Amino acid sequence: MSGLRVRPAGRHALLVELPDGERTGALHAELLRRRAAGTLAPVAEIVPGACTILLDGVRDPAALSRQLTSLDVPSTARAEGDVVTIPVVYDGPDLADVAALWGVAEDEVPALHASFTYRVAFCGFAPGFGYLTGLPEPLHVPRRDTPRTRVPAGAVALAGPYSAVYPRATPGGWQLIGSMPDPSVLWDPDREQAALLSPGTRVRYRSVPS
């Protein structure tokens, strides 16, 4: 795959760096396909980041590194699998600020935000917290100057290129535009798939009345 750079991360891990999020998503999907098919050198964890994929627990880093540089991967992630729909009540405390940053009326934010298909680029920050890409660049907004000490579970939020839903209450500096009525489905360790949103999952938001 062109534009790919493999960096060492200790003796048993590789950090694969890519030029952008699109190609990161494409390589991630390809690695999962190959792992499922049994054609990927053994690796314990595949952890995507914004423009990187960490391969941890690698038995033979040199061999895997060679395999990666010779992989033939499409430059964009193919849309695959089901789309998860997240209902949102658009009543967040930062709705007016986001409307102003977007240059639209406050009541236009829900339809605009819900008009895109998002993809979970990576998880982090908290179990089940997915960083969703898919918002076009003109709609990227900065974090708040002063983070909130408590963002409630289910808060639907924006920061930079990302959109997210908070699986549980935590401090946070993202712009809050709404809330998911039942956030308990986002993270349930007793379920076979503990996280509703895992890397690669496609997501749509749907505006619902409060």
Added chain:
Amino acid sequence: MSVKLTVVRPGALTTVQDAGRPGHAHLGVPRSGALDAPAMRLANRLAGNPEGAAVLETTLTGCALRPDHPVTVVVGGAPCPVTVDGRPAPWGAPVHVPAGSVLDAGPATRGLRSYLAVTGGIAVDPVLGSRATDLLSGLGPAPLAEGAVLPVGAPPVPSPALPAAAPWLAPPTELVLPVHLGPRTDRFTPAGVRTFLSASFTVSSHSNRIGLRTEGPSLERESAGELPSEGMVLGAVQVPPDGRPVVFLHDHPTTGGYPVIAVVAEESLAAAAQAVPGTPVRFTAGR
């Protein structure tokens, strides 16, 4: 008969630990698990448990427990005085605790973290296959509190033959951590990398299960600013804007944006887990 332990004295920070929950980093779940994994495994073997059975990990001041039925406990890891109802008992060997007696693992005389393995293992409900307390994301049982009650599992049958004794690693007086450079060594100036590999740091009192923080010289960066979030491995030496290296331990975040100058070999992390604040630290370039 199911044994229960009542916490008489929780100590500064005592958590349930086992081999952790690796394999979920892509969901934002830290690996967690015992920081001094060899000590946990050895304590379990001496107690007749599988190596990865859930144990208690103390921090500096130990803890005390009262079982409601007779149990066998091995206190290992950081050496400490062990007593049963105030009478001295051996450290690093099986101790029989009668029903209603108090087993006390005292303050560590050297090192930081003692491990209490109870025959049968601590039997709290597992989360994602592990009973470990993860202090970063709050998975697993809460840290021990006075009066809390912990269930103990059934003793393994047949009980493996117990080794009579075993060697334990001494806690370090100087922590020497072999590192493998990368993935972001190029974010530092050559002088910054030289400082990292030659200077003497000390273990900061702000260290915890998430990371071993250091005090000492600041590492010069090639450029300021954060990287886009990327995956972090156990042992990663992350350098925040203050320039002072932090070695990621088992409860570390799965992704982060500060550059990782190098990665500490996993077999050296047990020593890092036992290094008390003020211990000198050096990083050496390994292979």
